[in-house]
Amino acid sequence: MTSPFHEPAEAGTSFRESSLPGHSPAVPPPGCPARQGPRPAPLYGPGLDGDALPALYERLRAEHGPVAPVALAPGVHAWLVLGYRELLRVAREEQDFSHDPRRWNLLREGRVPADSPIMAFVGWRPALMFADGRQHRRMRAAVADALAEVNGHELRRMVRATAERLIDSFAARREADLVPHYAHKLPIQVIAQLLGVDERTGVQLAEAIAGTAAASADSADASRRMGQILLALIQEKRRRPGDDVTSRLLAHPAGLSDEEVLHNIVVMIVAGNQTTKNWIATTLRILLTDPALRSSLTGGHLTVDDALDLVLWRFPPTQNFPARYAVRDLRLGGQDVRAGDMLVLGLAAANTDPEVLPDGGRPVTGNRAHMAFSAGPHTCPAQDPARLITRTAVDTVRHHLPDMELAVPEDRLVWASSPWTKGLAALPVRFTAPHAARHTAAGPHTATPHTPAGQGDRR
Known part of the structure; x- marks a missing residue:
C-alpha cells in the first residue's frame, strides 16, 4: 500500500532537473499567473503569520480584484x-x-519538485478530497454516513472526559500553554x-501525525508510521468490526477498498485535527482578550455557539484551502x-469581501453564511462533530x-506561520486552583438515546 503522504502524481522532470545544463530553464508555462502581469x-x-495574512488579502484585493496571482513555493x-x-x-x-491534482499543468509539466512541501497537501490520493462527480459522491456517502452514526451524547461525554484529563495534567502548576497542552492534544485523542x-496506539498515532505535519526531515518517516498504524487498524477492523468510524467505512455499501478507507481516514485526521485545534485555541483567545464578548457570554446574551461562529467569520481555522484545477480556459474575477x-x-x-458583507464587513451574530x-x-462533512468537539472543549x-x-500581553501572542491555516503557536494562561466540580458525564458510560453529533445540543 502506498504512503498516505508525499505521493506526487505524474511528477515528471523535477524543477531542479529542468534547471541543469542541457535542460530548458524553468519558466512559467503559457497561461500561468506568473506570465500575466505582476509578480505573484x-x-x-x-x-506569513496570523497577523500578516489579513493585510495581505486586502492588498491583493485592492491590486487584483477578487482573484489574485500567488506563489505557494518558489516557482509554484x-x-x-x-x-x-x-x-x-x-x-x-x-x-x-x-479537485483532481493530476490535471494541474505545473505538475504534468514536471515543474513541481517531488519533495516540494506543498505536495503533502495537494498530491493525489484515492480520497474524497481529490475526486469529482460520481467517485466523489461514492466516497463522501461512506464518510458522511460513518460520521452521522456518531452518537452526539457519547461524543460529548468523550470530549469532556478527555478535556478533564488534560486539565488535570497541568492544573497543579496554576499555569499552562493551552495550545500544546490542550487544543493540540484534545482533537486527535478524540x-x-x-x-x-x-489508547496506546492512539498515542503512537498522535506522535506520527505531529511528525508528518511538521514538514521536517523526519516527516517522511512519520508519514510511513502513520500509514502502518492505520493499515493495521483497518486489517483489525476487517477481522473484528466495532462501533466506530473505521468499521462503518469498511462495511458501507459504497464498497471502499482498504486503500480508499486508509486515505479517507488520513484526510479526516489531518483536516479534522488541525482545524479543530485552531478553532478551540482561537475561541479561547477571543474569550480571554474580548471583555465585552466574555461578559455577553457569562450574562447569557450570547451562547458559546455564537462565539464559535464569530471565530469562523473573523478567524477561520483554515485560511486557504487547496485546491481546484480549471478544466477549461475561462474568465474568473477579471x-x-x-x-x-x-x-x-x-x-x-471571502469572509471579509466588502461586496457581500453588511456593516463594513462585520458579521451578524447567528449568521452561518x-x-x-x-x-x-x-x-x-464533519462540521457537526467538529462543532460539538470545539464547543465542549471550550465549555x-x-x-x-x-x-x-x-499570562502575556495580547500583542505578544505568537501565530504559527502557514499559508493554509491560521492558528496560534502558543496561548499561555495562568489561573488559581481549578474548579472542583466534575461533570457526571465524565464517569462510567450510561446508555443514552442516539443523537447525531451536532444535533439537539445548541447552547
Whole structure:
C-alpha cells in the first residue's frame, strides 16, 4: 500500500532537473499567473503569520480584484480566489473546476519538485478530497454516513472526559500553554477514539501525525508510521468490526477498498485535527482578550455557539484551502484562467469581501453564511462533530478554570506561520486552583438515546 503522504502524481522532470545544463530553464508555462502581469505574491515564508495574512488579502484585493496571482513555493504559482461570489462559483461548479491534482499543468509539466512541501497537501490520493462527480459522491456517502452514526451524547461525554484529563495534567502548576497542552492534544485523542484506536496506539498515532505535519526531515518517516498504524487498524477492523468510524467505512455499501478507507481516514485526521485545534485555541483567545464578548457570554446574551461562529467569520481555522484545477480556459474575477491552472480557495478573504458583507464587513451574530467549511459538493462533512468537539472543549476549560487569564500581553501572542491555516503557536494562561466540580458525564458510560453529533445540543 502506498504512503498516505508525499505521493506526487505524474511528477515528471523535477524543477531542479529542468534547471541543469542541457535542460530548458524553468519558466512559467503559457497561461500561468506568473506570465500575466505582476509578480505573484508569496503565500509562504517566515513573515506569513496570523497577523500578516489579513493585510495581505486586502492588498491583493485592492491590486487584483477578487482573484489574485500567488506563489505557494518558489516557482509554484496559483490563483487565490478572494471574492465571496467567485469562491462560490469555484466551489459549486465541478464541470469547470476539478479537485483532481493530476490535471494541474505545473505538475504534468514536471515543474513541481517531488519533495516540494506543498505536495503533502495537494498530491493525489484515492480520497474524497481529490475526486469529482460520481467517485466523489461514492466516497463522501461512506464518510458522511460513518460520521452521522456518531452518537452526539457519547461524543460529548468523550470530549469532556478527555478535556478533564488534560486539565488535570497541568492544573497543579496554576499555569499552562493551552495550545500544546490542550487544543493540540484534545482533537486527535478524540478522533483516535472515534476511529476505534486503543489508547496506546492512539498515542503512537498522535506522535506520527505531529511528525508528518511538521514538514521536517523526519516527516517522511512519520508519514510511513502513520500509514502502518492505520493499515493495521483497518486489517483489525476487517477481522473484528466495532462501533466506530473505521468499521462503518469498511462495511458501507459504497464498497471502499482498504486503500480508499486508509486515505479517507488520513484526510479526516489531518483536516479534522488541525482545524479543530485552531478553532478551540482561537475561541479561547477571543474569550480571554474580548471583555465585552466574555461578559455577553457569562450574562447569557450570547451562547458559546455564537462565539464559535464569530471565530469562523473573523478567524477561520483554515485560511486557504487547496485546491481546484480549471478544466477549461475561462474568465474568473477579471482574470484569464487557463485549463490546468490551480485555484486556491481563499476562505478567510471571502469572509471579509466588502461586496457581500453588511456593516463594513462585520458579521451578524447567528449568521452561518461564512466560508469556513467551504461550499458546494465538497462542503466539510464533519462540521457537526467538529462543532460539538470545539464547543465542549471550550465549555469544559471555562468551567474548570473560570479565572484563567492571559499570562502575556495580547500583542505578544505568537501565530504559527502557514499559508493554509491560521492558528496560534502558543496561548499561555495562568489561573488559581481549578474548579472542583466534575461533570457526571465524565464517569462510567450510561446508555443514552442516539443523537447525531451536532444535533439537539445548541447552547
